[in-house]
Amino acid sequence: MKTLSQADQDRIAQAVAQAEKTTAGEIYCVLAPEVGDDRAVPLIWATSAALLLPALALLAGFRPEMLSRLFGGWSIGHAAAQDVAILSALLTYVGLQAAIFAVVAALVSIPAVRRALIPSGIKKARVRRAALDYFMAKDLHLTRERTGVLIFAALAEHRVEVIADDGVHAAAPSGVWDEVVADLVAGLKRGAIADGFVAAIVRAGAILAAHAPPRPDDRNELPDGLTVLPK
Template sequence: MTLLSESELRQVAEAIEQVERNTDAELVTVLAAQADDYRYIPLLWASLIALLLPGALLFFSGWLGAWQLLLVQWATFIVLAVLFRMPALTSRLIPRSVRCWRACNLARRQFIELNLHHTDADTGVLIFVSEAERYVEILVDRGISSRIDNAAWESIVACFTDRVKQGQVLEGFLGCIEASGALLAQHVPKTHERNELPNRLVLLP
């Protein structure tokens, strides 16, 4: 995960504080190193190939006995299970849809765990990034979604995603917070002083 210095973490907190001066929205930012360790993916691929390979050998050779097939199957599974654990190979084995699904699930869990669904007037906003998956999502509670269409966040998310792909995580956060703040100040302006949730960037391993 991109390591942010204390100074950079303060920049994020200060950017959130600045935004919340002009809106009733409660912003929380989360940076996850990855959404999942995907340990099961190498095992699934190794199991699938180990199941199919003996059948293919039997079909083409026809002379392998039951014990020989079993040994081939186990040897194939063990070798591939170890080989597929190499990071360079593991990353190629994980479908993009699985990466997005896991990151999406983690974002929603964080929304609940950080109590963004329990803010006054339902104005919680989560800016979530999972760096390994290069996944960015903005989740908002009912008080925000009733005033701002989801399509309005798409360009902000797209810009942030590009920054993450370039390794510019801090710049992405600051730009996203600023753009989100402008949108929120317009549609959910400040009506009273409050700060229900912490402004610091939440870091997940």
Template sequence: MRLGPEDHARVSEAIRAAEATTAGEIVPAVAQRSDAYHDAALQYAVLAMLGVLAVLAAEPWLATRLWEWVAGTWSAPPAGAPFVVALVLVTLAFLVVRYLLAWTPLRLALTPGATKTRRVRRRALALFRIGAERRTVGRTGVLIYLSLAERRAEIIADAAIHDRVAPDVWGAAMASLLADVRDGRPGDGLVAAIAQVGQVLAEHFPRQADDVNELPDRLVEP
């Protein structure tokens, strides 16, 4: 899911229209994903290893049976045979799970929702500090951050806005944005969210006669 030139143009126009009535500055940013989540794949691989060991601990005869099947002999297996079987099986379990979770969609699907929410929030805060925080004279910057793969969004406001606007006020804008993303229309969602954020800003920070445009009116794709 990507945004094309038309979406960029529409977003820029939406920013200009929203900022025409407010002293606030709106910075929209869209990322394909906020993290690679390789640590989640590693954790699942380790769990697979532990699962194999748990099965062998509960049913130790399996190791002997596997050794006999592979060795092709009815003689008593050596004393270290169960350990060799266990080592081979845990190694295979680790490699198979790591290989399967190298496929990004599966890795994302198996990553816990709470983990994705934290990573999206962390990435949004990092971008906010770079692109909006304290970048305006009145501390009136707002970041609208959308992470497409996780289908999550964050709205983070600079100090002056945060002091006067409760975080739950952005709920409607977030809902509009995510609803359109789920329908495969992220451009429409961003335009709607920008308009709603602009309405909130216009109420608390109306545009002044000497207002200047302090941040670029464009979509950021980090």
């Protein structure tokens, strides 16, 4: 993950503080390097490949004795020695499975390959769940007038979630939050994480100002800075 400088984090905190001057709402920003634990993915793919590929080869016409000859075994002429040939072929089959398992596991262990093999629907649901969990854990649902907004970016999954609490979500058109997402995504695609967050914060602040104006007794209920989750 690209490291955010202290100056970048200060810019984000200042953008949140500035946006909240015009609204009773609260904006909370989170950056997650990766939200999923995919350590089992290489094992799943390697096991599947080791079980299926040799079996498919046999279905395509290969036979145990052919496997033995393919990998250097001797032809057996005496009928009584066929059991030895079959045992040799089975050992070759098991060795082939082990080799396939090792190669596929190593390949899928490469982070970019591993993430590419995870269906987009699973990644979307995972990031959504992580954002909702964080929304609840940080009490964004307990702000005074239910006007908390979470801006959540998961870098490895290339996903952004913006969650607005009931107090502002019901008042603002749902489509406006897509604009907040688009602003953040545009910055992330350029590798400008801080710029993306600042643009999203400014957009979210304008929405909050229009639908949750400031109160005379308003107070800052949540920290303004960016929370960066551990890897």
